[in-house]
Amino acid sequence: MTHFATIDELRRRAKRRVPKMFYEYVDAGSWTESTYRANAEDFTRLKFRQRVAVDFSQRNLTTTMAGHAVAMPVALAPTGIAGMQHADGEILAARAAERFGVPFTLSTVSVCSIEDVAANTDGPFWFQLYMMKDRGFIANLIQRAQLAGCSALVLTLDLQIQGRRHKDLRNGLSTPPKLNLRNLAHLARYPSWCLGMLRTKRHTFGNIVGHAPGVTSIASMADWALTQFDPTLTWKDIEWVRRQWSGKLILKGILDPEDARIALDCGADALIVSNHGGRQLDGAPSTISMLPRIAEAVHGDIELQMDGGIYCGQDVLRALACGAQGVYIGRAFLYGLGAMGEAGVTRALEIIREELDVTMALCGVSDVRNVDGCILQEGGFHASRRDLPHVAGEQAHMHAA
Ligand SMILES: Cc1cc2nc3c(=O)[nH]c(=O)nc-3n(C[C@H](O)[C@H](O)[C@H](O)COP(=O)(O)O)c2cc1C
Numbered sequence: 001m002t003h004f005a006t007i008d009e010l011r012r013r014a015k016r017r018v019p020k021m022f023y024e025y026v027d028a029g030s031w032t033e034s035t036y037r038a039n040a041e042d043f044t045r046l047k048f049r050q051r052v053a054v055d056f057s058q059r060n061l062t063t064t065m066a067g068h069a070v071a072m073p074v075a076l077a078p079t080g081i082a083g084m085q086h087a088d089g090e091i092l093a094a095r096a097a098e099r100f101g102v103p104f105t106l107s108t109v110s111v112c113s114i115e116d117v118a119a120n121t122d123g124p125f126w127f128q129l130y131m132m133k134d135r136g137f138i139a140n141l142i143q144r145a146q147l148a149g150c151s152a153l154v155l156t157l158d159l160q161i162q163g164r165r166h167k168d169l170r171n172g173l174s175t176p177p178k179l180n181l182r183n184l185a186h187l188a189r190y191p192s193w194c195l196g197m198l199r200t201k202r203h204t205f206g207n208i209v210g211h212a213p214g215v216t217s218i219a220s221m222a223d224w225a226l227t228q229f230d231p232t233l234t235w236k237d238i239e240w241v242r243r244q245w246s247g248k249l250i251l252k253g254i255l256d257p258e259d260a261r262i263a264l265d266c267g268a269d270a271l272i273v274s275n276h277g278g279r280q281l282d283g284a285p286s287t288i289s290m291l292p293r294i295a296e297a298v299h300g301d302i303e304l305q306m307d308g309g310i311y312c313g314q315d316v317l318r319a320l321a322c323g324a325q326g327v328y329i330g331r332a333f334l335y336g337l338g339a340m341g342e343a344g345v346t347r348a349l350e351i352i353r354e355e356l357d358v359t360m361a362l363c364g365v366s367d368v369r370n371v372d373g374c375i376l377q378e379g380g381f382h383a384s385r386r387d388l389p390h391v392a393g394e395q396a397h398m399h400a401a
Pocket of ligand 1: 025039077078079080081107108109128156252274276278279307309328329330331332
């Protein structure tokens, strides 16, 4: 297993093992994919300060995300139909995350249901909610998450209408794939994937089929999904969700400082700076480039998390330096899942942990909780981050010598 040294090696293995329709569902952004590319590329603009002669023999990567203890500040992002990257994908990813000590976030549009993941894991996981028109269904979904012991609710705000993804349209993406001649010939090229799917009963949207009124089959699910994402969603609805859910509430999809400031009044516990992995508004800036401005806007009044373009531990460190308390990985863990199931997700997390640990040491920092803008060279996205009130104290301390 250890022969996978990078996330890109896992990606290449996944590309060989996962049918193109589902591999390209992951490895894609909307329209020209410029935001998808920028998410990863912009990280490389942030250069580290190499520090020497600092004792880093006792290192710590543990911290908290939304009040939960984590083995490192990295959670698994909610991703739809992970159960199509690998049979029982959500259960396998949740188990890998649980054993590793990081949060797993189950998507509303997962294959394995909330109850199914809860029954097949030991610890609590997080649940991601999309706001649908049918508020009765949503209230029930929130209650199901509560009953299953989910310890945080992640409300996604940036997908009330779907950005066009050309690859999905060309591939005729559906869950499960339509069994026409063209698809059957295609799937036959991925025997281990097919075998896994034949062995499991989990083939469609477990949280929805049998729960949403009138959605009893895959065919009725498609019609329901097309009409259900609620375009009328406003901040009032977020307050409604807050009233339904007594646990930690995390708002996902904040990319603008003004929205971040508005979000402060919603009673949320954390915000995720995110552009949905470049899958929604193509032409929007990368998340890492917006993170410092959003950090400045919220002034330490709420925990900030981020996702988008993280494929190595170095980028986790860069995100922390720009103001995030923790990050989420989407594709990085899905490639591991597609490549090798649970072991692949574990390997993805190991790769990121190793890179994070060594890079932190080379920057002269021993505790991930002390990472701040000081580890970056001047001239990044926010050269003056060290002027922010909530980091000024740490900076002064670190530079006192
Ligand atoms: C295949 C795929 C499916 C996704 N499905 C969801 C989803 O169901 N709900 C959601 O809030 N975000 C979803 N996202 C967005 C991720 O939660 C996350 O924002 C994004 O993947 C982060 O970028 P990264 O993949 O570069 O790490 C999805 C992303 C991918 C790649």
